[in-house]
Amino acid sequence: MSENGERTLAIICSKGTLDMAYPGLVLANAARMMGMEAKLFFTFWGMDIINKHKQPHLKFTPIGNPSTGMPNFVAGLPGVTDMATKMMHKQLEELDMPPVGEFLEMVHDAGAEIYACRMSVDMFKLTEEDFVDEVDGIIGAMEFLEMTEGAEVIFI
Amino acid sequence: MSENGERTLAIICSKGTLDMAYPGLVLANAARMMGMEAKLFFTFWGMDIINKHKQPHLKFTPIGNPSTGMPNFVAGLPGVTDMATKMMHKQLEELDMPPVGEFLEMVHDAGAEIYACRMSVDMFKLTEEDFVDEVDGIIGAMEFLEMTEGAEVIFI
Amino acid sequence: MSENGERTLAIICSKGTLDMAYPGLVLANAARMMGMEAKLFFTFWGMDIINKHKQPHLKFTPIGNPSTGMPNFVAGLPGVTDMATKMMHKQLEELDMPPVGEFLEMVHDAGAEIYACRMSVDMFKLTEEDFVDEVDGIIGAMEFLEMTEGAEVIFI
Numbered sequence: 001m002s003e004n005g006e007r008t009l010a011i012i013c014s015k016g017t018l019d020m021a022y023p024g025l026v027l028a029n030a031a032r033m034m035g036m037e038a039k040l041f042f043t044f045w046g047m048d049i050i051n052k053h054k055q056p057h058l059k060f061t062p063i064g065n066p067s068t069g070m071p072n073f074v075a076g077l078p079g080v081t082d083m084a085t086k087m088m089h090k091q092l093e094e095l096d097m098p099p100v101g102e103f104l105e106m107v108h109d110a111g112a113e114i115y116a117c118r119m120s121v122d123m124f125k126l127t128e129e130d131f132v133d134e135v136d137g138i139i140g141a142m143e144f145l146e147m148t149e150g151a152e153v154i155f156i
Numbered sequence: 157m158s159e160n161g162e163r164t165l166a167i168i169c170s171k172g173t174l175d176m177a178y179p180g181l182v183l184a185n186a187a188r189m190m191g192m193e194a195k196l197f198f199t200f201w202g203m204d205i206i207n208k209h210k211q212p213h214l215k216f217t218p219i220g221n222p223s224t225g226m227p228n229f230v231a232g233l234p235g236v237t238d239m240a241t242k243m244m245h246k247q248l249e250e251l252d253m254p255p256v257g258e259f260l261e262m263v264h265d266a267g268a269e270i271y272a273c274r275m276s277v278d279m280f281k282l283t284e285e286d287f288v289d290e291v292d293g294i295i296g297a298m299e300f301l302e303m304t305e306g307a308e309v310i311f312i
Numbered sequence: 313m314s315e316n317g318e319r320t321l322a323i324i325c326s327k328g329t330l331d332m333a334y335p336g337l338v339l340a341n342a343a344r345m346m347g348m349e350a351k352l353f354f355t356f357w358g359m360d361i362i363n364k365h366k367q368p369h370l371k372f373t374p375i376g377n378p379s380t381g382m383p384n385f386v387a388g389l390p391g392v393t394d395m396a397t398k399m400m401h402k403q404l405e406e407l408d409m410p411p412v413g414e415f416l417e418m419v420h421d422a423g424a425e426i427y428a429c430r431m432s433v434d435m436f437k438l439t440e441e442d443f444v445d446e447v448d449g450i451i452g453a454m455e456f457l458e459m460t461e462g463a464e465v466i467f468i
Contacts, residue, residue: 310465
């Protein structure tokens, strides 16, 4: 429950890979479609998802991910990450999943709130100019905890 | 709390490695032993844990994991993932931890509910035939959120 | 809410990298500063964060992390993890973030409770001697669930 008594999903997004950008967006979207509040807090590597320079170039790398079936000594070769990223884009397109930027906009238009972590902003020496328009503010961890009292919180 | 007033642990499993298969199973098992409800939602790479063709071959790779003490340039060599996987199986056996398939069955027999994510099913072009018997259904993120109102939710 | 009616943040720390050590500490610190209870449960690779021999040597590896902008075939070269770790230490210092050991002590002094996972203790053949002083006890998953009823739980 949030302050106003609505069931709330709070999502902390700490990863900047293409594959790990989607779970937060899918869950925020599902939450909004059900009338739940959704609040996303982007931190650490997850900052790339709201960084307008980096968001269009999120990558998926099969290294260290045995689910892909690709051995690490192949996954580590030059060009493999780009190829795997292209393939994942194609798979997502076939599922009618919007690209990350469009999905973030959609989720924001649907009422999800989007925040950047102040500490990560400082760490990566970013400014408000670096973010996509959907970012509702730069806040600290305490502020995020304050606005998510009673929420179901997940960390991605 | 779930709809019927029981304390509920909801676990979203998104990783398909041997080491990251265990935390969800251990927590679901602990929850059931305490009389809590446990609901597991397998998505993205976590699909491998309920995919009957892939479940017996989950791997542990030390690459990108400095806790193992193995440098990446060694961890990336052919055969190292298989060797590390064998060692982890041995460690788990010494702890009397059941293999993943058996553990999933045990947890399901104890009353944990097991769901596959519809989007991931489509993404990996799977059908019901590909899953182990313990899967109780293929559902969307919205349905999972619906059945976990008031739960403590974790994302692995 | 905990047993005594306080809002509680429960954090399961399963990763042993330098970058993934911070989110749990930052959140526990923020929680305590707000008067929330904070309970940390270290498990699997996260054990390194409370292992006194390993804690001072946590590493950050850019392999498999495209957010760093470093291709995997470079990230996997000998020495790159050490260099990236040094750079991250410098970045954290510039932010006035304390080193992990000091931060853990600070958070503990502020009232956060710190537990080691019994199964992981057995798996890595550790004893109480191996832990930093801040560890309040070695407990099982069930005990952790018992003491976090009603908490907001996150898994890192």
